[in-house]
Each structure stands twice: as C-alpha cells, then as structure tokens.
Amino acid sequence: MTSGNGTLNHEDEQLSVLARETGDALARAGVRLVTAESCTGGWIAKLLTDMPGSSAWFERGFVTYSNEAKTELLGVPAALIAEHGAVSEHTVCAMAAGALEHSRGDLSVAVSGVAGPGGGTSAKPVGTVWLAWSGGGRESGARRFHFDGDRDAVRRQAVAAALEGILDRLDGGSGD
Helix, strand or coil: EECCCCCCHHHHHHHHHHHHHHHHHHHHHCCCCCECCCCCCCCCHHHHHCCCCCCHCCCEEECCCCHHHHCCCCCCCCHHHHHCCCCCCHHHHHHHHHHHHHHCCCCEEEEEEEECCCCCCCCCCCCCEEEEEEECCEEEEEEEEECCCCCCHEEEEEEHHHHHHHHHCCCCCCCC
C-alpha cells in the first residue's frame, strides 16, 4: 500500500526489495518462474512483474482462488481437495506441480491459506498458510506456516515467505 503522498510503506518497501532480489537471482540462474496463488490473489506475481525486464524470468501466474480453478487450470484432482482440503500440503504440492505442467516455467511457487478474518477452523486456524516450490532442478518441497495479524498481514507474510523460499531454492538451500 502507498501512503497518501504516493510513497511505499515500510512493509511494502521490504517486499519490493525482496522481489528485486528474487528477480535478480532468477535472472542470474536463467530460470523462468511460474506462480500458482490462492490466498495471495496474485500479489507474488504483481510484485515480481512490477520490475522492468521481468519478462525475461517471469513466465506466468495463475490465480486459482476457487477449488474449481485449482482443478481446471492446474489439474489438481477434485478428490484430492475434497480429501485434504484446499489448505493442505497435498493440494499446494499439486498446485506447484500443475503450474509447471501448464506453463513453460522452470520453477514454481504455490500458496494456499486461510487469510481471514473468517474461514478458520481448529485444525486450520486463520493464519495457516501452505507454500510449495517445484522444479528448478530440485526436489519439490512444501512448508506450513502460521502467520499472525489481520488479513493483509497474513497475505503479506505469505508473499515474503514465498519469495524467500524461491531465493533459498536458487541459492542451494533446503527449499522446504
């Protein structure tokens, strides 16, 4: 978000710096990224494509907010979502794999979560977010997070974690 005078707030400034670092790392590695986003609603793709020259390393983004979109656009089996839920390791891994299968990307990141303020359960409270990364010459990996704050704060933290995970994969870290 920008302030009234058009400048970025501190949190968005930090995300922009992280996105620039991610874009630079993707360019150096010669890797094209694809995103599959649910609770972040395309925020990862937006941040990355804000940068001039991002078409060299950003292949495409899928915003698959509904379960039907996850199935239709990414090939996530409806039975898998029915069994495990949209916010699960199984679903987010299938989203990451499907993003690669339905694109020309080399590396994918997928996110699904409960951003709130409603929708949480005792098993998956508000702030529960699953992220998965696939491709890039590495084994796929997923990680569950629990973020605090309001809807915007949960989504912002999910975007940051997604970008940090991409950097980790490109830098040879564990990626999960």
